Amino acid sequence: MILLAALAASLFARRFTPQSEWKLWVACGAAAGMASAYHAPLAGSLFIAEILFGTLMLASLGPVVISAVIALLLTQFLNGGAAPLYHVVLQQNLSALHYGLMLATGLLAGLCGPLFIWLMDYSHRGFVKLKLAPPWQLALGGLIVGGLSLITPAVWGNGYSVVQSYLLLPPSGALLVGVFICKLLAVLASSGSGAPGGVFTPTLFVGLAMGMLFACFSRLWLPGSEEMAIMMGLTGMAAFLAATTHAPIMSTLMICEMTGQYTLLPGLLITCVVSSVLSRTLRRDSIYRHHVAEHV
Structure with a gap:
C-alpha cells in the first residue's frame, strides 16, 4: 500500500x-x-x-x-467509522517492574534486529547465487512459502490477522514457537526471492512473537496472566520495529496509534530508544537502507 x-x-x-x-x-x-x-x-x-x-x-x-x-x-x-487497526484489551497498571521488563525487551530487540537484517541479506544472496531467471526465482520462493503453509496457514499474507488474533488471545508457547519459525522462514524466502511486498507488517509479527516468547521463557506468562503476554508482545512490536528501522519515535507512536494503548507511551519510548541505539551500534544500516543498497 x-x-x-x-x-x-x-x-x-x-x-x-x-x-x-x-x-x-x-x-x-x-x-x-x-x-x-x-x-x-x-x-x-x-x-x-x-x-x-x-x-x-x-x-x-x-x-x-x-x-x-x-x-x-x-x-x-x-x-464507516474510526477505530484502531488492532483491537487490544489491556487494563494492567504499569509498575517499576513492568518498565524494567520493557527495557529488557528493548535490549533483546536491539540484539535481534541486526540479526534479522543479516538473515534477510543472507537469504537474498542465497537466491542470487542460484543464478535463476527472475520467474524461476520467484517460483522457488513461492514453493517454499507454499510448503510452509502446509505446516501452518499462518504464514500466508503479511501477518495482520495473526497479530490481531494473538493480541486478543495469546497462544501457547509451543504453538507460538512453531508459527514464529515458519513465519520467519516464509518472510526470508519471500523477500530473498524478490517477491514484491513490504516487510513492515511481518516485522511487527516478529516483534510480537519475540516479546511474547520472552515473557514465556522468563516465566512471566503464567495461566491467567494473558495481559502480561499482551503487554510484552506490544513492547516487542515497538522495540523490534525501532531496531530494524532505526526510527524510535515513529515506532513508539506507531504502536500507540495502531492499538490505542497510549498508557504504554513512556515505557515504549524509552524501550525504542534503547533498542534503536543498540541496533545501530551493531549494524549501521537500517532494514530500508539495506534494501536500497541491495537494489542499487
Whole structure:
C-alpha cells in the first residue's frame, strides 16, 4: 500500500509539478499510504521524516502530515467509522517492574534486529547465487512459502490477522514457537526471492512473537496472566520495529496509534530508544537502507 501510494504520487508529480518538488510528493504519497493502511497518520508522517528524509524536517513535515490525515479520514469514511487497526484489551497498571521488563525487551530487540537484517541479506544472496531467471526465482520462493503453509496457514499474507488474533488471545508457547519459525522462514524466502511486498507488517509479527516468547521463557506468562503476554508482545512490536528501522519515535507512536494503548507511551519510548541505539551500534544500516543498497 505504501509503495502503491508513493508510485501514484510520483507519477502525478512527474506530470504536473516541477522536479524540485518530486521528493516531497513521493513522501506525501508514502505517508498517505501508511496512514490508510495502519490508521497511524502521525507515525506515518514521522516514518517518512525519519526514513526518507533522514531527519525531522519541519518545513517538509506539514504537507506530509496533511496528506496522512486526509488519507486516514477518507479511509475511516469508507470503512464507516474510526477505530484502531488492532483491537487490544489491556487494563494492567504499569509498575517499576513492568518498565524494567520493557527495557529488557528493548535490549533483546536491539540484539535481534541486526540479526534479522543479516538473515534477510543472507537469504537474498542465497537466491542470487542460484543464478535463476527472475520467474524461476520467484517460483522457488513461492514453493517454499507454499510448503510452509502446509505446516501452518499462518504464514500466508503479511501477518495482520495473526497479530490481531494473538493480541486478543495469546497462544501457547509451543504453538507460538512453531508459527514464529515458519513465519520467519516464509518472510526470508519471500523477500530473498524478490517477491514484491513490504516487510513492515511481518516485522511487527516478529516483534510480537519475540516479546511474547520472552515473557514465556522468563516465566512471566503464567495461566491467567494473558495481559502480561499482551503487554510484552506490544513492547516487542515497538522495540523490534525501532531496531530494524532505526526510527524510535515513529515506532513508539506507531504502536500507540495502531492499538490505542497510549498508557504504554513512556515505557515504549524509552524501550525504542534503547533498542534503536543498540541496533545501530551493531549494524549501521537500517532494514530500508539495506534494501536500497541491495537494489542499487
